[in-house]
Amino acid sequence: MIPPLDIRCASADTAGLHEEIRRRDRIIAALIRQIETGINTESNFGLLQSTLALERLVQLRTEALHQSMEEMEAFIAHAPLxxxxxxxxxxxxxxxxxxxxxxxxxxxxxxxxxxxxxxxxxxxxxxxxxxxxxxxxxxxxxxxxxxxxxxxxxxxxxxxxxxxxxxxxxxxxxxxxxxRTSIRRAEDALSQSHQELLERTLELSRREQELRTVIDNAYDAYVSLDENGTVLSRNKRAEEIFGWTTFEAMGRPLSELIIPPEAVGGFLAGLNSLAGEDKCPELLARRRDGSTLTAEIRISLLDFGEHRVFSAFLTDISARKAQERLREHEARHDALTGLPNRRELMDQLNRAIARSQRSGNALGVIFLDLDGFKSVNDSHGHETGDALLVRVAQRLTEEIRETDTVARLAGDEFVIVQEAANPRLDDAAQTASRLIARVSRPIPIGDISVQVGCSIGMLIFRSGCHQNAEELIQQADQAMYRAKRAGKGRSVIIELNPDPPEGEAGSIGPLA
Structure with missing residues (x-):
């Protein structure tokens, strides 16, 4: 009886497994030879031996098949896939x-x-x-x-x-x-991170290029400075405004390039104090040719750990300042004659009062109204009337001292402020007569000649008087109307006393 073949016992030993397989193959080969021999003898005993060998071969084959299937089942069941x-x-x-x-x-x-x-x-x-x-x-x-x-x-x-x-x-x-889910997630995450990094890098590169383009084409001058105020970089506008080329400016202190000598100390001290603050102080800056301009400066501090960089934008506001001065002049001056208007007059008169109180000098206030101006307007038109007012303003300006101020109050009313005036009434009367005579001369306008007169109310203000600018103008106006009622072409002069008796404004000079 041939023993059953069991190759599972050798599963842990490769060499032993191979030997068992070879032993099984030898048994199978022996059984096949035995079957062939029995068949060839053509005897009953030979056929019996062949039949028994065949049964054993089938049994052996079946056992091997079952064992192979069991092994395959075990392999499949425990496979890592x-x-x-x-x-x-x-x-x-x-x-x-x-x-x-x-x-x-x-x-x-x-x-x-x-x-x-x-x-x-x-x-x-x-x-x-x-x-x-x-x-x-x-x-x-x-x-x-x-x-x-x-x-x-x-x-x-x-x-x-x-x-x-x-x-x-x-x-x-x-x-x-x-x-491979975890692998795919890791790959996706890595790919996403790589893509985000790439996009971020491209975005930063694009933004850097955009910022450089914006800075280079900015209306303002841009200058990058180190902690000592030395120029690190600048844009084209900085060269256009200040005249220094990039080659000339790089590596040099900004204060040496554009700050007037007297302001250098304040500029360097202000770098740190201005950085990060929401302030845009004005700066008197210097061009390469020595001319100056007014600039507005905005400073930011960029901290890079080991070093700091100041980022400064400078805007040339010279034109804006000139426009502001023009608007302020227009707001305080008469558009027709160019003389100070009521607003400017009141400010100047208040300052003149304050100076008179401090110095003790007398102050003269002359209120002048034209006589016959309405008839000129009615007869020759408003254009002629405007031209007449301009010529009168010129004559008054020519007649006063440089320290005096002549203003157009309204219509055909003018006011003259005389600082350090002569306090004598007779001198005041002479001044009034001279003004009346100058205004009354004929004035050629185009193809015609027109003539007007004027009535004057004049105050002499002394240190210690209590009136303000508004009160002085009002009292001078009242004096002027008294002169008009007296026959026009005249003047009424009032000398104000520091402490007038109750019910008495001051002494009144003669009609001139």
Missing amino acids: GIVFTRDHVILRYNRQFAKMFGFHGDEAVGQNTRTLFRSDDEFEAAIALVDPSLSTEKSYRLDSYFRHSNGTDLWVHSIGHALARKETGASALWMMED
Whole structure:
């Protein structure tokens, strides 16, 4: 009796396994020879021996087949890959790793359509369209795609399909699957990080280029300075405004280039104090040719750890300042004659009062109104009337001292402020007479000649008097109307006393 062959005992020993296989092959070869010998003897005993040998061969073959199947089952069951058998897209069998991969318990997935492994019908149909043509030719197919876990989460799986022999029951396939979800996530995260880094780098590069373009084409001058105020970089506008080329400016202190000598100390001290503050102080700056301009400066401090950089924008506001001065002049001067208007007059008169109180000098206030101006307007038109007012303003300006001020109060009313005036009434009367005579001379305007007169009310203000500018103008106006009522072309002079008796404004000079 030949002992059964058991090769499982040698599974841990490769050399022993090979020896067992060779021993089995020798037994099988001996049995085959025994069968052939028995058949060739053509005797009953030989046939009996052949029959017994054949039975033993079948037994040996069957045992080997069962053992091989058991080993294959064990291999499949414990394989690190998911293994599944399908026929016409129906799950027939699978191993433990497949069940674990997709979250199945026991044999619950057996008999289910492979559609249950996919996330959607569209993805299932797309996979079938790719796989079936290849497997129909009994070729292997590799597939990397998303599948669905039984709990609804996504799996990224690498699959290798092998077509099995096509039978009447349908096309069969063996699939080996490896869960690469974690690898895919890591790859996706790395790819995403790389893409984000690339996009960020490109964005920073683009922004840097945009900023450089903006700075180079900015209306303002831009200068980058180190902690000592030395120029590190600058834009084209800085060269246009200040005249220094980039080659000339680089590496030199900004204070040496554009700051007047008397302001250098304050500029260097102000770098740190102005940085980061929401302030735009004005700066008197110097051009390369020595001329000056008014600039508005904004400073930011950039801290790079080991060193700091000051970023300064300088705006040439010379034109704006000139425009502001023009607007201020227009707001304080009469548009027709160019003389100070009421607003400017009141400010100057208040300052003159204050100086008179401090110095003790007398102050003269002359209120002058034209006589006959309305008839000129009515007879010759407003253009002629305007020209007349301009000529009168010129005559008054020529008649006063440089320290005096003549202003147009309104219409044909003018006011003259005399600082350090002669306090004598007779001198005041002479001044008034001279003004009346100068205004009354004929004035040629175009093809005609016109003539007007004037009435004057004059105050002599002394230190210690209590009136303000508004009160002085009002009292001078009243004195002027007294002169008009007396016959026009006259003047009324009032000498104000520091402490007038109750009910008495001051002494009144003669009508001139």
